[in-house]
Amino acid sequence: xxxxxMKQKLADYGTETLLGIHAFIPEKEPDQYLYGLLxxxxxxxxxxxxxxxxxxSCKAFGGKLKEAKFSAVALExxxxxxxxxDDVEDESFYRRKKPTMHEATSRAIAINVGDMFNALSxxxxxxxxxxxxEKLSQRIFLEIQHLITESAEGQALELxxxxxxxxxxxxxxYLRMILKKTCWYTCIHPIRIGALIGSKGSVKPDDFNRLxxxxxxxxxxxxxxxxxxxEESAYGKEIGGDIMEGKRTLMLIHLLLHCSASERRFIKGFxxxxxxxxNLAEAKTILELMHDYGSITYAKTTSKYLAxxxxxxxxxxxxxLEESEDKAFLESIILYMINRDx
Amino acid sequence: xxxxxxxxxxxxxxxxxSKQEDASWIxxxxxxxxxxxxxxxxxxxxxxEIAAGILxxxxxxxxxxDVDEIREDPDALMNRIRRDSHExxxxxxxxFASLTGQMNSVVEAxxxxxxxxxxxxxxxxxxxxxxxxxxxxxxxITLEPDAPMKPGETVTLTISMFEDHLExxxxxxxxxxxxxxxxxxxxxxxxxKIEPKSFSLRPKKEKDLNITLDLxxxxxxxxxxxxxxxxxxxxxxxxxxxxxxxx
Numbered sequence: 001x002x003x004x005x006m007k008q009k010l011a012d013y014g015t016e017t018l019l020g021i022h023a024f025i026p027e028k029e030p031d032q033y034l035y036g037l038l039x040x041x042x043x044x045x046x047x048x049x050x051x052x053x054x055x056x057s058c059k060a061f062g063g064k065l066k067e068a069k070f071s072a073v074a075l076e077x078x079x080x081x082x083x084x085x086d087d088v089e090d091e092s093f094y095r096r097k098k099p100t101m102h103e104a105t106s107r108a109i110a111i112n113v114g115d116m117f118n119a120l121s122x123x124x125x126x127x128x129x130x131x132x133x134e135k136l137s138q139r140i141f142l143e144i145q146h147l148i149t150e151s152a153e154g155q156a157l158e159l160x161x162x163x164x165x166x167x168x169x170x171x172x173x174y175l176r177m178i179l180k181k182t183c184w185y186t187c188i189h190p191i192r193i194g195a196l197i198g199s200k201g202s203v204k205p206d207d208f209n210r211l212x213x214x215x216x217x218x219x220x221x222x223x224x225x226x227x228x229x230x231e232e233s234a235y236g237k238e239i240g241g242d243i244m245e246g247k248r249t250l251m252l253i254h255l256l257l258h259c260s261a262s263e264r265r266f267i268k269g270f271x272x273x274x275x276x277x278x279n280l281a282e283a284k285t286i287l288e289l290m291h292d293y294g295s296i297t298y299a300k301t302t303s304k305y306l307a308x309x310x311x312x313x314x315x316x317x318x319x320x321l322e323e324s325e326d327k328a329f330l331e332s333i334i335l336y337m338i339n340r341d342x
Numbered sequence: 343x344x345x346x347x348x349x350x351x352x353x354x355x356x357x358x359x360s361k362q363e364d365a366s367w368i369x370x371x372x373x374x375x376x377x378x379x380x381x382x383x384x385x386x387x388x389x390x391e392i393a394a395g396i397l398x399x400x401x402x403x404x405x406x407x408d409v410d411e412i413r414e415d416p417d418a419l420m421n422r423i424r425r426d427s428h429e430x431x432x433x434x435x436x437x438f439a440s441l442t443g444q445m446n447s448v449v450e451a452x453x454x455x456x457x458x459x460x461x462x463x464x465x466x467x468x469x470x471x472x473x474x475x476x477x478x479x480x481x482x483i484t485l486e487p488d489a490p491m492k493p494g495e496t497v498t499l500t501i502s503m504f505e506d507h508l509e510x511x512x513x514x515x516x517x518x519x520x521x522x523x524x525x526x527x528x529x530x531x532x533x534x535k536i537e538p539k540s541f542s543l544r545p546k547k548e549k550d551l552n553i554t555l556d557l558x559x560x561x562x563x564x565x566x567x568x569x570x571x572x573x574x575x576x577x578x579x580x581x582x583x584x585x586x587x588x589x
Contacts, residue, residue: 146395171380175387206392213388214381305377306384 001332014048020073041080044096050075050190057194059326070124081117147189154181183216214310221303224249243283246271254295307337482579490585493561498554508545515540515573524564563588
């Protein structure tokens with residue numbers, strides 16, 4: 001499947017999920033400060049990566065789109081809740097080319113909207129009982145419970161590192177943090193849930209852990225690289241924003257491990273001051289250092305290695321399935337990561 | 343971003359390092375080693391995190407189940423027994439369906455083979471009706487220790503096997519399942535020793551079997567069940583039921 005076709009399919013599954021999200025948002029008061037704001041982030045048009053993986057895995061394992069629909073909606077609602085809360089925690093200004101929820105409203109309102117998204121995600125999971133039966137819905141519920149727990153733990157790690165201004169982190173620390181913060185909820189659980197639904201509970205979901213982890217890690221690293229080298233108009237967030245936020249990316253960790261003592265002191269000093277007081281010019285110097293020390297190239301290469309390992313895992317666990325458009329779609333996402341040119 | 347006025351001096355050889363990173367794509371061995379290292383590192387992290395998650399979940403489970411409290415509350419105890427029994431029953435139904443299916447195909451295959459052998463030997467197909475012995479013992483025999491067991495404890499149970507309508511010696515080869523307990527708890531079948539495991543049951547004769555339960559020290563508390571069946575006759579069924587106490 002070529003990239004255009006793959007992106008179209010991702011968009012189609014995203015549209016289907018968006019309709020589902022709208023259906024679950026109550027039409028009642030308080031509209032201005034809560035329910036009316038819930039559609040804001042989903043309507044900004046994200047990639048729909050998580051529902052896409054869930055639905056395609058379900059169909060590749062013989063299921064139907066409608067069987068995975070509620071789970072996909074729950075995944076996307078949780079994703080939006082995480083985004084809203086992340087933006088507050090990271091003090092981000094832009095999300096998908098528009099001011100973040102807390103910039104457009106207030107921090108308190110944004111936190112509350114995120115909370116409501118978390119609460120609303122329980123509704124489609126409850127509906128799964130009628131769609132998939134008691135046993136399978138309970139398994140999916142536990143998958144989601146694990147997903148939320150891991151994501152919060154991963155977020156706690158990263159926030160803690162920033163609070164304590166940790167500059168002694170290693171690649172292993174980073175891999176652990178993104179496993180918890182991103183990979184479980186972005187790839188591992190969407191694939192596990194989709195495969196469970198498609199196979200009517202007969203697969204061993206643990207078989208997909210490595211595939212999802214490698215895919216998720218490659219995805220996260222590439223997303224972080226794009227934050228540094230992408231075009232702001234295409235990326236939708238302020239370029240270099242991750243440096244301003246002091247985000248512990250693989251590039252920053254690589255730079256801190258390889259730069260000189262004086263450069264490390266400079267970076268540490270930059271990261272020590274509150275986000276809003278940081279100097280953009282100094283952030284640019286750090287970006288230049290990342291280029292000079294090969295930190296960005298290193299991150300790009302690492303993401304491709306992980307995407308390669310994901311492809312191997314994909315063939316191990318999907319080869320025996322009948323050829324289908326959704327199987328080809330999943331393969332093309334991984335191939336896209338391997339061949340991605342920034 | 344604006345231009346920098348502050349900041350450290352950059353290393354003069356930094357450009358070289360960047361080129362070396364790019365060149366790594368050309369050296370195949372180096373690329374493979376680097377890829378292997380990062381993937382192994384990721385796999386180790388994943389395994390560690392999964393193990394930590396399982397451990398944390400088990401600790402929570404332990405905190406949430408207060409055995410003494412459950413014992414003092416007859417309703418809670420009955421609810422728990424009902425729930426566990428229901429789960430065990432589900433598992434046994436699945437296991438039986440699978441075992442019976444497998445056994446039936448083995449019996450069918452053996453029957454075919456015997457008939458073909460009889461034809462080869464010039465004999466007409468047997469006029470003798472098939473032995474009724476295998477169908478005359480449908481009941482499940484339940485075997486349980488006199489008292490609940492503690493982790494690490496060993497108990498030997500004795501059972502006598504006898505078939506009323508047996509006309510000729512019958513070979514019994516017992517196979518065993520894991521001991522299945524509450525939730526995800528399982529005691530592996532190596533904890534069950536059958537002596538003798540295979541023997542010949544003679545008409546009008548009893549055969550004593552010793553079944554030793556040797557519980558691992560890390561056994562989790564709860565009620566467990568395991569099934570013994572004859573490899574050749576799935577209607578021979580012995581249910582081992584036991585309760586493991588908390589240490």
